[in-house]
Amino acid sequence: MPIKTVLVAGGAGFLGSHLCSALLEDGCEVVCVDNLGSGRRRNLEEIDDHPNFRFLDADIREATDLPAVDEIYHLASRASPADFTEFPVRIALTNTEGTRHLLEHAVECDARFVYASTSEVYGDPEVHPQPESYNGNVNIRGERGCYDESKRFGETLTVAYERRYDLDVRTARIFNTYGPRMRPDDGRVIPTFLSQALRVEDLTIYGDGSQTRSFCYVDDMIRGLRSLMRTDGLQGEAINIGMENEVTIRTVAELIVDICDADSDFVYEPLPEDDPRKRRPDITKARHLLDWEPDVSLDVGLRRTLEHFRTHERQTLDDAPS
Numbered sequence: 001m002p003i004k005t006v007l008v009a010g011g012a013g014f015l016g017s018h019l020c021s022a023l024l025e026d027g028c029e030v031v032c033v034d035n036l037g038s039g040r041r042r043n044l045e046e047i048d049d050h051p052n053f054r055f056l057d058a059d060i061r062e063a064t065d066l067p068a069v070d071e072i073y074h075l076a077s078r079a080s081p082a083d084f085t086e087f088p089v090r091i092a093l094t095n096t097e098g099t100r101h102l103l104e105h106a107v108e109c110d111a112r113f114v115y116a117s118t119s120e121v122y123g124d125p126e127v128h129p130q131p132e133s134y135n136g137n138v139n140i141r142g143e144r145g146c147y148d149e150s151k152r153f154g155e156t157l158t159v160a161y162e163r164r165y166d167l168d169v170r171t172a173r174i175f176n177t178y179g180p181r182m183r184p185d186d187g188r189v190i191p192t193f194l195s196q197a198l199r200v201e202d203l204t205i206y207g208d209g210s211q212t213r214s215f216c217y218v219d220d221m222i223r224g225l226r227s228l229m230r231t232d233g234l235q236g237e238a239i240n241i242g243m244e245n246e247v248t249i250r251t252v253a254e255l256i257v258d259i260c261d262a263d264s265d266f267v268y269e270p271l272p273e274d275d276p277r278k279r280r281p282d283i284t285k286a287r288h289l290l291d292w293e294p295d296v297s298l299d300v301g302l303r304r305t306l307e308h309f310r311t312h313e314r315q316t317l318d319d320a321p322s
C-alpha cells in the first residue's frame with residue numbers, strides 16, 4: 001500500500017498526539033499543525049525525532065504553509081469548558097474560520113477529511129441516549145455556545161463542502177474521552193479529580209454530582225477515529241463515537257478517591273450554566289458502519305491514567321498552586 005501523508009490539526013493536544021503516534025506506527029507520514037494554545041510540545045516528545053513526523057507551529061485560521069496530504073484529521077479546538085469563558089472568540093473562530101481554512105486545503109489536495117465534532121452539539125439533551133438523528137438543545141447565547149454552536153456550524157460547513165465540491169468528509173461526534181496526556185490543569189473533570197486526589201485535596205463536585213457522562217478511554221477513541229477515516233463509503237456521514245456506560249459525576253469522584261487511595265473529601269460548588277444533566281451516546285451506527293465499540297472499562301482506563309499522572313505529571317502537580 002502506498003504511504004499516506006496525513007495532516008493532524010490539533011496534533012499536540014490530548015487526542016491529537018495519540019493519533020499522531022498511531023498513524024506513525026502504521027507507516028504514515030504525519031504533519032502536525034498546532035498553535036500550542038491548549039496543546040503541549042511534550043505530548044509529542046516520543047515522536048518528535050521520528051523521520052516521518054513534522055511539526056508546524058501555526059494557527060489553523062491562517063496557516064499558509066500546509067503541505068499537500070491524502071488525509072486531514074481536524075481536531076484543533078480547545079475543548080475544556082473551563083476555557084469557554086476566557087477564550088470564547090478564539091474558540092468560535094477556530095471552529096468556523098479555522099474549519100473553513102482546512103476544508104479549502106482539503107479541496108486543493110483532494111484529501112479525505114475527518115472533522116472532530118462533539119456530543120456538545122446535542123446541548124442539554126431532551127432525548128436520551130443521543131442518536132445522530134437528534135438535532136439537539138443548545139443555548140446559542142449561553143457560556144458554552146462559543147463551543148457548542150461553532151462545532152454545529154463546523155459540521156454545517158463540512159456538509160456544505162461535501163455538497164459543493166464532492167469532498168469526502170466524515171464527522172465524528174466525540175463523547176467525553178480521557179486518558180494519559182490530558183493536562184492536570186485542563187479543567188475537565190477526570191484530570192481535575194485525579195490531580196486533586198493525588199494532592200490529597202478535596203474533590204470539587206459541581207452541583208449535586210447527579211449529572212451523568214459516559215467516559216471513553218483514549219485508545220478506543222483513536223481506533224474509532226481511524227476507522228472512520230479508513231472505512232470506504234462513508235462520505236458525508238456523522239457518527240457518534242463514545243462509551244455507553246453512563247455514570248454520575250459523584251460516582252466518578254468516588255471511584256477516583258478509591259483507586260488513588262486518597263484521603264480526600266468532596267466539596268460541592270455551583271453547577272455551571274447549561275451544564276448538561278445527562279449524556280450517553282447511541283453507538284448503533286458506529287457498531288454497524290465502523291465495526292467499532294469501546295473495550296476499556298472506566299476502572300481500567302482510570303488506573304492507566306492515574307499511572308501516567310504519577311509517572312509523567314509529578315512535576316506539574318507539585319508546581320501548580322493548590
Ligand code: NAD
Pocket residue numbers: 009010011012013014015016033034035036037038039040058059060061074075076077078079080094098116117118119173174175176177178
Ligand atoms: P486539547 O485541547 O488537548 O487539543 C486541542 C488541540 O488543538 C491543542 O493542541 C490546541 O493547542 C490546538 N488548537 C486549538 N485551537 C487551535 C488553532 N486555532 N490552531 C491550531 N491549533 C489549535 O483537546 P482534545 O481533548 O484533544 O480535543 C481534540 C478535539 O476533539 C477537539 O476538536 C475537541 O473539540 C474534540 N472533542 C474532544 C472531546 C474529549 O472528551 N476529549 C470530546 C468531544 C470533542
Ligand code: UDP
Pocket residue numbers: 080081082176187188189190192193204205206207211213249271272275276
Ligand atoms: N465537573 C465537576 N467538577 C470539576 C469539573 C467538572 O463536577 O472540577 C463536572 C461538570 O460540571 C460536568 C462534568 O463534571 O457536569 C463533566 O465536565 P467536563 O468539564 O469534564 O466535560 P463536559 O462534559 O461538561 O464538557
